[in-house]
Amino acid sequence: xxxxxARGLALGHGGRTMLAGVDLRLASGEMVGIxxxxxxxxxxxxxxxxxxxxxxxxxxxxxxxxxxxxADRDRARAIAYLAxxxxxNWEMTARAVVALGRLPHRGHPKSRDDETAVAEALRQADVPxxxxxxxxxxxxxxxxxxxxxxxxxxxxRFLLADEPVAALDPLLQLRTMELLGSIARAGSGVAVxxxxxxxxxxxxxxxxxxxxxxxxxxxxxxVALGDAPVAEAFGIDVIRHLHDGETFVIxxxxxxxxxxxxxxxxxxx
Amino acid sequence: MAVSAGFRxxxxxxxxxxxxxxxxxxxxxxxxxxxIVSLNLCTDELALxxxxxxxxxxxxxxxxxxxxxxxxxxxxxxxxxxxxVEEILPLAPDLVVAGRYTTRHAVAMLKRAGIRxxxxxxxxxxxxxxxxxxxxxxxxxxxxxxxxxVAQMDAELARLAxxxxxxxxxxxxVLRPNGFTPGRGSLVDDVxxxxxxxxxxxxxxxxxxxxxxxxxxxxxxADALIVDTEPDGPPSLATAVLxxxxxxxxxxxPRLISIxxxxxxxxxxxxxxxxxxLRSAAADLQKxxxx
Amino acid sequence: MSGAxxxxxxxxxxxxxxxxxxxxxxxxxxxxxxPLDLTAAITDAWAGRNTPEALVLLELRLPRAIxxxxxxxxxxxxxxxxxxxxxxxxxxxxxxGISGAAALGAxxxxxxxxxxxxxxxxxxxxxxxxxxxxxxxxxxxRGAGTTTLILAGVAINAFAGSATALxxxxxxxxxxxxxxxxxxxxxxxxxxxxHVWLAAPLMAIGWLALLAAAPGLDALTLGEDxxxxxxxRLSSLRLWVITGSALAVGTAVAVxxxxxxxxxxxxxLLRRLVGSRPGALLLPSAFGGGVMVLAADIAVRTSGIRxxxxxxVVTSIVGAPFLFHLxxxxxxxxx
Numbered sequence: 001x002x003x004x005x006a007r008g009l010a011l012g013h014g015g016r017t018m019l020a021g022v023d024l025r026l027a028s029g030e031m032v033g034i035x036x037x038x039x040x041x042x043x044x045x046x047x048x049x050x051x052x053x054x055x056x057x058x059x060x061x062x063x064x065x066x067x068x069x070x071a072d073r074d075r076a077r078a079i080a081y082l083a084x085x086x087x088x089n090w091e092m093t094a095r096a097v098v099a100l101g102r103l104p105h106r107g108h109p110k111s112r113d114d115e116t117a118v119a120e121a122l123r124q125a126d127v128p129x130x131x132x133x134x135x136x137x138x139x140x141x142x143x144x145x146x147x148x149x150x151x152x153x154x155x156x157r158f159l160l161a162d163e164p165v166a167a168l169d170p171l172l173q174l175r176t177m178e179l180l181g182s183i184a185r186a187g188s189g190v191a192v193x194x195x196x197x198x199x200x201x202x203x204x205x206x207x208x209x210x211x212x213x214x215x216x217x218x219x220x221x222x223v224a225l226g227d228a229p230v231a232e233a234f235g236i237d238v239i240r241h242l243h244d245g246e247t248f249v250i251x252x253x254x255x256x257x258x259x260x261x262x263x264x265x266x267x268x269x
Numbered sequence: 270m271a272v273s274a275g276f277r278x279x280x281x282x283x284x285x286x287x288x289x290x291x292x293x294x295x296x297x298x299x300x301x302x303x304x305i306v307s308l309n310l311c312t313d314e315l316a317l318x319x320x321x322x323x324x325x326x327x328x329x330x331x332x333x334x335x336x337x338x339x340x341x342x343x344x345x346x347x348x349x350x351x352x353x354v355e356e357i358l359p360l361a362p363d364l365v366v367a368g369r370y371t372t373r374h375a376v377a378m379l380k381r382a383g384i385r386x387x388x389x390x391x392x393x394x395x396x397x398x399x400x401x402x403x404x405x406x407x408x409x410x411x412x413x414x415x416x417x418x419v420a421q422m423d424a425e426l427a428r429l430a431x432x433x434x435x436x437x438x439x440x441x442x443v444l445r446p447n448g449f450t451p452g453r454g455s456l457v458d459d460v461x462x463x464x465x466x467x468x469x470x471x472x473x474x475x476x477x478x479x480x481x482x483x484x485x486x487x488x489x490x491a492d493a494l495i496v497d498t499e500p501d502g503p504p505s506l507a508t509a510v511l512x513x514x515x516x517x518x519x520x521x522x523p524r525l526i527s528i529x530x531x532x533x534x535x536x537x538x539x540x541x542x543x544x545x546x547l548r549s550a551a552a553d554l555q556k557x558x559x560x
Numbered sequence: 561m562s563g564a565x566x567x568x569x570x571x572x573x574x575x576x577x578x579x580x581x582x583x584x585x586x587x588x589x590x591x592x593x594x595p596l597d598l599t600a601a602i603t604d605a606w607a608g609r610n611t612p613e614a615l616v617l618l619e620l621r622l623p624r625a626i627x628x629x630x631x632x633x634x635x636x637x638x639x640x641x642x643x644x645x646x647x648x649x650x651x652x653x654x655x656x657g658i659s660g661a662a663a664l665g666a667x668x669x670x671x672x673x674x675x676x677x678x679x680x681x682x683x684x685x686x687x688x689x690x691x692x693x694x695x696x697x698x699x700x701x702r703g704a705g706t707t708t709l710i711l712a713g714v715a716i717n718a719f720a721g722s723a724t725a726l727x728x729x730x731x732x733x734x735x736x737x738x739x740x741x742x743x744x745x746x747x748x749x750x751x752x753x754x755h756v757w758l759a760a761p762l763m764a765i766g767w768l769a770l771l772a773a774a775p776g777l778d779a780l781t782l783g784e785d786x787x788x789x790x791x792x793r794l795s796s797l798r799l800w801v802i803t804g805s806a807l808a809v810g811t812a813v814a815v816x817x818x819x820x821x822x823x824x825x826x827x828x829l830l831r832r833l834v835g836s837r838p839g840a841l842l843l844p845s846a847f848g849g850g851v852m853v854l855a856a857d858i859a860v861r862t863s864g865i866r867x868x869x870x871x872x873v874v875t876s877i878v879g880a881p882f883l884f885h886l887x888x889x890x891x892x893x894x895x
Contacts, residue, residue, distance in 0.1 A: 076791030
């Protein structure tokens with residue numbers, strides 16, 4: 001059983017259910033998009049997969065070994081996690097921030113290629129020119145790329161990225177998705193939380209569509225982003241456009257009634 | 270309700286002050302104050318020694334504690350006060366004696382109420398102590414008793430054994446709370462000199478009060494350390510210095526002399542007792558062939 | 561601003577600060593209140609003769625210099641670690657209540673205990689710091705967040721402060737409040753080798769705990785989730801830093817009273833020289849703290865101001881302007 005696998009995952013916070021029985025398997029070499037409306041549990045799922053939030057029920061396993069039996073540092077070397085937002089607390093240089101990705105490898109025999117890994121991560125994320133700049137002086141987009149490089153420097157077999165394109169301009173969004181795709185093709189398993197349906201449809205091998213803490217679909221984009229699941233998850237109608245063999249999925253209008261989300265405090269009509 | 274309570278309070282105040290004043294005027298047919306209240310530990314002792322007991326209305330609660338006051342038993346026969354105006358006004362005093370630096374608010378209010386307040390400073394030497402006794406006695410209308418007490422002190426001092434002029438003068442440091450040592454120009458300096466000691470604190474030029482570093486104690490080769498407390502007194506950081514291992518390692522070790530603070534906290538007649546204790550200790554040191 | 565030119569001073573920083581700290585330790589032995597013939601003192605001490613000179617050297621000056629170094633290192637190191645843990649340049653070791661509790665413990669044991677020895681005061685302080693650490697974790701709980709920790713620290717500080725005042729009020733010695741006010745301002749005067757033997761092992765354990773937290777503090781730069789994803793457990797990271805600070809700073813306060821601003825200012829001054837990496841800041845801050853406390857203690861003895869200034873007063877006078885500068889810079893960044 002290779003891969004990163006969650007079964008029947010349930011998680012809550014402060015009495016509120018965030019995930020209610022989600023299955024997900026991330027294999028090496030594939031890129032999985034995690035989509036869903038706000039509050040669907042995307043970040044919760046990604047954090048659980050990274051080992052940041054112990055589940056209330058269900059199991060998490062890396063190559064068949066339950067998380068509980070894996071040392072923190074071994075898990076950290078295998079799974080790189082890119083958090084949402086761009087928190088950098090001290091005015092460190094970009095290079096020093098990227099080098100933090102090597103922390104799980106300290107004292108490990110391979111640690112000699114730390115510098116190579118940092119340099120390569122900077123190059124992959126297209127930010128070598130920013131290496132000696134303080135993170136405090138970087139723009140939001142630059143900082144997001146530096147933090148992506150930090151996650152790449154881990155050289156994990158799995159990369160979990162929470163909204164990596166949220167702060168980026170269209171060009172950098174495309175570049176970042178291409179980079180994540182190339183990392184998957186190079187053999188890593190990549191899971192990425194996205195809001196852009198077109199980027200998800202074009203770059204992901206598989207989509208997990210979440211709503212209300214449950215997986216509505218876990219299928220290739222053509223199926224998972226079909227009219228029915230998208231309407232059920234987001235409450236919108238979409239336009240579909242085929243161009244050069246790629247599908248572009250563009251939100252058109254809310255469905256009537258306007259926002260028909262299932263929620264505990266608002267009974268569905 | 271509120272109006273009547275306020276009215277009553279105002280009325281009580283209006284009644285109280287005239288009562289106090291009339292008592293003050295009425296109580297002095299022979300010119301001597303008849304209702305004396307003391308607000309300070311040091312004026313307490315002078316009042317207890319110099320005033321007729323029936324003319325002394327109240328002393329501070331501090332004097333009634335034998336750890337602070339030299340006349341605690343006598344003090345307990347008088348009403349205690351805590352330096353609060355509210356306790357003092359009903360006593361209708363015609364003379365309040367107070368220290369220069371304590372109970373400032375009470376003193377100011379008593380003066381506003383028209384009560385005669387005499388304040389006493391802290392004397393800086395033995396001459397000042399005697400002058401203050403004379404002043405105090407005059408203030409309470411007993412000048413003869415003041416002169417007698419001073420004469421008695423002089424006589425006691427004269428009776429004390431003179432130190433041996435051929436032997437070297439023993440050298441001493443005084444350690445007071447937090448290691449402060451009295452320097453030149455303090456009463457303690459004068460007391461030490463009168464007792465036949467060389468006050469090293471004064472020769473160090475540390476100012477009137479300074480902390481004495483243990484290093485100086487050792488390198489100045491002090492013969493004696495004079496501590497401000499009884500050996501079984503409450504713990505103090507000043508005496509904590511005495512537990513330093515260097516004092517045990519020194520040979521010869523400096524002699525420890527304890528003079529309870531009540532004997533010289535107040536610059537009163539009891540400093541004679543402090544001088545007596547110190548002089549016998551100095552004589553001992555000289556006999557011991559030191560330094 | 562090339563990478564190479566920045567790494568060179570970084571590499572030299574720790575050795576340079578260490579040499580400076582040791583040089584000041586030596587200088588501190590040579591400085592005192594009375595002229596001391598050092599050659600004679602060393603000769604006598606070497607020969608084991610109990611002359612006053614030898615005793616002053618061994619029993620007074622050496623312990624004072626060593627304690628200055630140890631206390632300064634503890635304050636600087638704990639300050640840097642606490643700033644890293646709380647991710648805030650305004651944090652200082654006292655923020656979680658350790659210093660206040662150490663002072664309370666010292667006062668209680670000293671004024672109400674029996675059997676007074678020269679170590680009564682420091683032992684009481686250490687007990688107070690230990691108790692405060694236990695209460696802190698009991699209050700904040702195992703999975704405590706940063707805010708909970710600080711709130712618990714504020715509560716402990718407030719309680720310790722008022723309890724100290726109450727204890728002084730009820731103390732049998734009428735001069736207790738005066739003495740303790742001065743003691744709390746911090747001083748290295750008249751400490752003995754016994755203080756060194758008591759403090760050094762406890763501080764050393766604290767230092768090891770704090771230094772072991774370095775990689776975790778680095779990871780925490782990118783937030784708690786990222787730090788956890790890099791293999792660090794926040795609960796154990798907090799345990800290391802707070803227990804280490806309690807040992808190092810609690811002992812420092814117990815032995816010398818409160819010496820302010822060292823834990824706040826030293827990391828702030830050195831941060832840029834190590835490229836702001838919190839883990840890399842620990843060792844330089846330790847030696848920097850040693851330099852600051854020793855320099856202040858030398859200044860106290862040589863300034864000629866009598867009565868002698870308290871150590872905490874000097875470090876605060878020097879430190880406060882740096883704090884103003886720090887606040888000024890933070891304000892500018894926010895606007």
